[in-house]
Amino acid sequence: MNVTLFIPCFVDTCFPQVGMHMVRILERLGHRVTCPEAVACCGQPAFNSGYWDEARIVADKTLHHLRDAEAVVIASGSCGAMLKVFYPQLYAGRPEEAAAQRLSEHTWEFSDFLVSKLGVTDLGARFPGKVTFHDGCHGLRELGIKSGPRKLLEKVRDLELIEMGDAETCCGFGGTFAAKFPMISTAMGEVKCASAADTGAEYMVSNDSSCLMHLQGLLSRQGKPLKTLHLAQILDSQ
Amino acid sequence: MNAQERILARIREALKVSAPKPGSHGHGGHGRDVAPAPVFAFQGRPVQVARSWLPPGGSTPQEHLTRFAAASAELKTDFRCVESEAEAHAQLRQIADAEGWARVASHHSPLTDAATTALARPTLFTDGGYVPDDLEVCDVGITTCDVLVAQTGSLVVNSRTSGGRALSVLPPHHVVLARKDQLLGDLTDAFQRIEQLHGTHWPSMISLVTGPSRTGDIERILVLGAHGPKKLTVLMW
Amino acid sequence: MSNAAQQFLEAAGTITRNLRHRGLIQTALRKYEVARDRKKSAFNDWSAARQSAAETKWDAINHLDTYLTEFTSKIEARGTKVHWCPTGPEARDTIRGIIKDAKAKCVVKSKAMTAEEIHLNEALEKDGFEVVESDLGEFIVQLRKEPPYHIVFPAMHLTRDEISDLFERELGSAPTREPEELTMIARRALRKKYIQADVGITGANFAIAETGMVSITENEGNARLTSALPRIMVTLLGIEKILPKLEDLALFLPLLATAGSGQTVTGYNTLYGGPRQPGESDGPIEWHVVLLDNRRTELLADPEQRDALHCIRCGACLNVCPIFRNVGGHTYGTTYSGPVGSVITPHLRGVQEWKHLSNASSLCGACTEACPVKIDLHHHLLQNRRNAVGDSPSWIERLAWRAHAFAVNTPALYQFGQEVARIVEPLRLRLQGTPLDPVKSWTRTRDLPPVAPESFKEWWRNRR
Numbered sequence: 001m002n003v004t005l006f007i008p009c010f011v012d013t014c015f016p017q018v019g020m021h022m023v024r025i026l027e028r029l030g031h032r033v034t035c036p037e038a039v040a041c042c043g044q045p046a047f048n049s050g051y052w053d054e055a056r057i058v059a060d061k062t063l064h065h066l067r068d069a070e071a072v073v074i075a076s077g078s079c080g081a082m083l084k085v086f087y088p089q090l091y092a093g094r095p096e097e098a099a100a101q102r103l104s105e106h107t108w109e110f111s112d113f114l115v116s117k118l119g120v121t122d123l124g125a126r127f128p129g130k131v132t133f134h135d136g137c138h139g140l141r142e143l144g145i146k147s148g149p150r151k152l153l154e155k156v157r158d159l160e161l162i163e164m165g166d167a168e169t170c171c172g173f174g175g176t177f178a179a180k181f182p183m184i185s186t187a188m189g190e191v192k193c194a195s196a197a198d199t200g201a202e203y204m205v206s207n208d209s210s211c212l213m214h215l216q217g218l219l220s221r222q223g224k225p226l227k228t229l230h231l232a233q234i235l236d237s238q
Numbered sequence: 239m240n241a242q243e244r245i246l247a248r249i250r251e252a253l254k255v256s257a258p259k260p261g262s263h264g265h266g267g268h269g270r271d272v273a274p275a276p277v278f279a280f281q282g283r284p285v286q287v288a289r290s291w292l293p294p295g296g297s298t299p300q301e302h303l304t305r306f307a308a309a310s311a312e313l314k315t316d317f318r319c320v321e322s323e324a325e326a327h328a329q330l331r332q333i334a335d336a337e338g339w340a341r342v343a344s345h346h347s348p349l350t351d352a353a354t355t356a357l358a359r360p361t362l363f364t365d366g367g368y369v370p371d372d373l374e375v376c377d378v379g380i381t382t383c384d385v386l387v388a389q390t391g392s393l394v395v396n397s398r399t400s401g402g403r404a405l406s407v408l409p410p411h412h413v414v415l416a417r418k419d420q421l422l423g424d425l426t427d428a429f430q431r432i433e434q435l436h437g438t439h440w441p442s443m444i445s446l447v448t449g450p451s452r453t454g455d456i457e458r459i460l461v462l463g464a465h466g467p468k469k470l471t472v473l474m475w
Numbered sequence: 476m477s478n479a480a481q482q483f484l485e486a487a488g489t490i491t492r493n494l495r496h497r498g499l500i501q502t503a504l505r506k507y508e509v510a511r512d513r514k515k516s517a518f519n520d521w522s523a524a525r526q527s528a529a530e531t532k533w534d535a536i537n538h539l540d541t542y543l544t545e546f547t548s549k550i551e552a553r554g555t556k557v558h559w560c561p562t563g564p565e566a567r568d569t570i571r572g573i574i575k576d577a578k579a580k581c582v583v584k585s586k587a588m589t590a591e592e593i594h595l596n597e598a599l600e601k602d603g604f605e606v607v608e609s610d611l612g613e614f615i616v617q618l619r620k621e622p623p624y625h626i627v628f629p630a631m632h633l634t635r636d637e638i639s640d641l642f643e644r645e646l647g648s649a650p651t652r653e654p655e656e657l658t659m660i661a662r663r664a665l666r667k668k669y670i671q672a673d674v675g676i677t678g679a680n681f682a683i684a685e686t687g688m689v690s691i692t693e694n695e696g697n698a699r700l701t702s703a704l705p706r707i708m709v710t711l712l713g714i715e716k717i718l719p720k721l722e723d724l725a726l727f728l729p730l731l732a733t734a735g736s737g738q739t740v741t742g743y744n745t746l747y748g749g750p751r752q753p754g755e756s757d758g759p760i761e762w763h764v765v766l767l768d769n770r771r772t773e774l775l776a777d778p779e780q781r782d783a784l785h786c787i788r789c790g791a792c793l794n795v796c797p798i799f800r801n802v803g804g805h806t807y808g809t810t811y812s813g814p815v816g817s818v819i820t821p822h823l824r825g826v827q828e829w830k831h832l833s834n835a836s837s838l839c840g841a842c843t844e845a846c847p848v849k850i851d852l853h854h855h856l857l858q859n860r861r862n863a864v865g866d867s868p869s870w871i872e873r874l875a876w877r878a879h880a881f882a883v884n885t886p887a888l889y890q891f892g893q894e895v896a897r898i899v900e901p902l903r904l905r906l907q908g909t910p911l912d913p914v915k916s917w918t919r920t921r922d923l924p925p926v927a928p929e930s931f932k933e934w935w936r937n938r939r
Binding site: 007009011012013014015016017018019020023035037038040041043045046047048049050051052054055057058061137138140141142168169170172173174175177178179180181182183184185186187188189191213214216217218220221 | 484487488491492497501797798800801802834835836837838839840841843844853857859860861862863864865868872873876877879880881883884886889893896914916917919920921922923924925926927929930931932933934935936
């Protein structure tokens with residue numbers, strides 16, 4: 001397949017390795033990967049703040065560059081939800097509605113692409129370690145992603161997956177929420193980190209880099225030993 | 239325009255634009271708690287369909303009894319299923335002695351008249367009216383019921399044929415005298431039976447009672463007898 | 476920023492710093508979750524039950540005029556007096572009038588969130604009436620002179636010791652650590668009130684159109700007592716409480732109990748169809764049913780959010796909301812807290828004053844998932860944000876988003892921005908923690924990830 005990667009700005013700037021791992025995994029599976037330079041943002045920050053006109057300024061560009069893609073794959077459940085679930089709402093009743101609908105149907109979050117679209121769960125990966133998985137809310141509740149990442153992790157050799165009690169509880173990032181309501185955001189993150197630590201896992205893994213950015217930020221500040229990783233990093237390990 | 243007309247006018251105006259039907263906002267994606275496609279049969283939906291999603295109540299009288307007994311145990315309802323009215327009276331006397339009932343409250347009906355006679359204690363009958371302070375000093379309220387529900391461990395009393403509104407809830411112990419054939423499977427059955435019994439002449443109050451009075455308002459810890467009866471006993475034969 | 480928003484931020488700051496308080500709430504709500512999961516799994520098909528309930532409420536709300544009319548005529552036929560009140564003040568005045576005409580002195584009350592909504596107690600107390608809350612949780616917060624903490628569990632934020640101290644102070648009772656003894660203290664205090672009260676005021680959970688009855692759900696029996704002995708009874712309910720048919724209760728009673736408190740059904744679910752009828756031995760001589768609009772018709776007029784009126788006030792969304800769990804019920808500063816409160820309060824009390832509640836959410840969607848009638852709660856929060864902007868945009872924020880859009884849409888500018896971020900990072904780290912820190916709302920409690928030496932797109936370009 002021709003896979004078009006959507007790399008959001010924070011992955012591009014702070015977590016480029018996540019994108020690199022995705023490229024390697026997809027190419028190993030025999031697909032042609034492209035990444036349009038001009039696409040940097042899905043428009044979710046403005047959208048979530050209620051500024052839908054301004055969100056469309058960004059989304060127009062993204063929609064334009066991705067409209068004919070065979071498959072758009074995204075490393076983040078929240079950006080994935082924006083394209084898949086919210087673009088059709090953002091463009092409802094507008095001339096771009098059909099294009100947004102088509103894009104929605106051709107967009108997948110990364111783990112969902114592997115498991116649901118490609119039917120692949122074993123990537124030949126090996127990652128010795130105790131791991132717990134955090135379900136990013138957008139991926140979980142907007143895109144229905146729950147079993148996919150676990151099926152993938154199951155096939156990783158030497159990896160021990162321990163579920164935490166609060167796997168499905170929001171980590172507290174929530175986009176601009178993290179900056180507008182930092183004390184609530186932090187409190188939620190603390191609850192999450194404590195739940196992860198209770199499992200005895202060495203790594204907290206997620207399919208959403210924005211969650212990980214927030215959680216790692218808390219863990220580093222508090223000097224906690226728990227480390228965070230994106231799912232793609234584990235799946236590309238040998 | 240009076241207030242009623244004003245509000246109704248606002249409602250009609252608002253409803254000129256239709257709202258999307260439930261299930262059509264399609265949240266939850268694939269794989270998670272996927273709801274069936276909207277059924278959209280409103281009233282007149284067959285009872286069987288409704289049962290298919292509610293907690294089960296059992297399908298035979300024996301199953302009903304088992305289910306009711308299990309529910310009662312969980313609720314801390316003292317459920318005693320005996321062979322005869324005489325045995326029920328014997329049990330009632332036992333409880334009266336154990337708890338030291340000085341005054342009993344009840345209402346007139348074939349079952350309660352026989353039971354209160356068998357108890358032979360000073361009895362306040364609420365029929366035709368009573369003084370609340372007199373009811374307050376009674377140790378027990380003995381009533382019949384309309385129907386019992388296996389699915390939930392409930393029973394139904396009403397303000398006309400169960401001795402009024404307060405008899406079954408003011409005294410600290412509520413005893414219910416019931417016949418086996420009053421025990422039905424589930425709430426759907428119960429509401430149908432209630433409509434059969436009262437549909438032409440509704441009592442002002444009908445109460446579905448499920449266990450003794452309870453509260454969890456203090457640290458979510460269960461305490462029985464918050465305001466209503468601390469004890470609920472069902473004698474069935 | 477509105478006053479309410481300012482208060483919200485301050486209260487949220489206080490509670491999030493209070494680990495003991497947060498721990499108490501988490502523990503209580505985890506107990507609820509365990510009970511709820513057990514009862515949910517007892518359903519043959521919980522998912523289908525929710526769908527059916529959603530459809531039933533859609534029918535009820537989208538034919539509200541028909542059902543309200545049917546309900547009213549049937550309940551009036553049994554001697555009930557129905558009062559239609561377009562606003563909160565009108566409802567308050569109606570009830571005050573009823574109580575004055577009754578020459579009442581003492582009023583006993585069972586749980587009614589609509590009464591909180593219209594601030595009924597304060598008005599009655601100002602008139603000189605004694606109003607006693609009979610629900611144990613409400614009784615406790617009334618003594619503490621604070622609003623209920625949660626629409627179903629009013630006193631969940633208090634420990635037994637705090638309650639014991641309160642009873643000792645206000646009732647002169649002996650201190651005790653036993654919940655049972657504390658409950659008995661309240662029971663004894665209320666006994667006389669039930670018998671002496673002239674007026675009983677209740678709320679209602681459902682209004683059945685088919686038979687002209689209200690249905691009251693409770694565990695303690697206090698509503699049953701409130702409606703048994705006083706000679707005048709008043710029931711206050713929102714117009715959206717309508718259910719079309721009696722048999723709908725076979726679905727809604729277990730749904731409400733399961734989602735609301737993790738029970739199969741609650742202890743008492745009682746139908747009231749009229750005042751004392753001929754041949755009955757007790758019950759109120761007069762029964763007044765007060766139907767409250769108070770801007771519900773405005774919410775009705777918003778087809779996108781009309782389903783918020785399907786709410787059965789179970790509290791499930793509060794219980795699962797991670798924001799609620801960490802800031803608690805009082806922080807919201809309004810009658811209806813949690814997700815549903817955040818959705819409806821701007822409609823009921825003003826968009827600009829209350830939009831902050833819709834912003835104070837990570838939009839995680841746990842509420843929507845938990846709602847037994849499938850209200851699209853978290854998407855409504857998003858719509859509220861859009862509506863608030865449409866109503867009164869902040870020009871600064873608009874400009875900021877336009878600048879952001881320009882930056883991300885212009886590759887040269889975007890890359891330049893990344894370069895700048897890389898270069899100033901050491902300086903930013905030096906400023907971290909000082910008043911000059913440009914991102915201090917993040918860095919007060921968290922580190923920011925380092926800017927990578929090579930961005931993904933740079934790596935990608937170099938690969939070619």
